[in-house]
Amino acid sequence: MIHASRILLSLMLLLNPECGLVAFGQVQEYVAKNAVPVRSIDMHDTGYADLAPLAGAIGNKRIVMLGELYHGDATAFRAKARLIRFLHEKMGFNVLAYEADFFALNHGWDAYKAGKISIDSLIYLSIYPIWTQCNEWQPVQQYARDCAGGRELKLTGFDNRGYSGYGLKHLAAAIRSYLDSSQIPFTKSTAYGDYLKYLRAAPRITGGAQRGKMDSLIHYTALILKQLPDSARNSFYGKLMESQLAFYKMDIYYKFDSIYSKTGKDYPLHDLQMAENLKWLAATKYAGEKIIVWAHNMHIEKGNAAATHHNQYNSMGYYFTQDTALNAQAYILGFTSYAGEGKLQLTRPGEKVTKPPRKSIENWLHQRGHPFSFLDFSRLENEAPFSMKTYINTEFEAPWNKYYDGIFFIDEMAPCTGLQ
Structure with a gap:
């Protein structure tokens, strides 16, 4: 089935053959000039000079959303673990909000602070197994444990689905x-x-x-x-x-x-309610505090789905950033990969990442030869669609600089391995 955004781009090219070429060329040139290598995704690597461009892009914003292509993307988990430590230790972010049980991670955090439950039990009982049962996610739990009782990293959640x-x-x-x-x-x-x-x-x-x-x-x-x-x-x-x-x-x-x-x-009420919960966390419970959000790319993107038809409904990030005050305080970082293998769930077999088109963000970043890169979109004045993955293996054309503030690129993704 040909996607609507691809049909629109084809019509644009028929009417003006130079249009698509100019748009692609502009984005490719921007990538060449502005993408910066990230040296390491090891959480224990605290030489943070390679993350200075990310810190500069975030500036004084107090909400940073970190995406992922797959919920079983082990390489992204390792990268996010290092980013969380950097944001916590060097930029003062002190709240980690998960795409996980809103009730459990708020009521449960209060119970933990009252000494009624251990932090390990709270994490195990409240955060979804797609993360907690992944070996490569464990450094995140260890870091939360290490911070307990000192300069702690508060845990919270905003998802309204199901029961933990x-x-x-x-x-x-x-x-x-x-x-x-x-x-x-x-x-x-x-x-x-x-x-x-x-x-x-x-x-x-x-x-x-x-x-x-x-x-x-x-x-x-x-x-x-x-x-x-x-x-x-x-x-x-x-x-x-x-x-x-x-x-x-x-x-x-x-x-x-x-x-x-x-x-x-899919039913759009899910993302709308997650946005309402996250707004409450940012504006009421943790007003004035600095929050890291852990969720899938498709939940954090802030563009209107109807504008490109790449998604079935508007995302949490879209509804959240409709509040202009919160939008001004948020930096949304999507994740994408050139190759490798990911998992939808731990119980499923790995899925090979499809090779992206020649004219795509992933291919342009791959050609630069760095295992990991960061690209800030803030200076990209582009309204035309260009190709990038944001959901599993699906490559779409959209003005992605309007959907994400920046991209963390992983050249080769690896799937999660389950705890024994």
């Missing part, structure tokens, strides 16, 4: 405790008991065929949100109830909606 091990154990009880103290009218009604029953059963009825119970959960959760005062809506539990409502709606969509069964089109 921590959530399975604590979510229902935490929500009930909060609602019991809220004094909203719903808690005095007979329906409150039904809601609590469905809430406890939610891990079993989500993803199943119990449509009636899911509809009731959606109805009751929406009613709770309507009755919460504005001050509570902007609290952790207000955002948690919003996240639960979005999750229940997602479950209904994927299991019962004919649009998904016919088209396979």
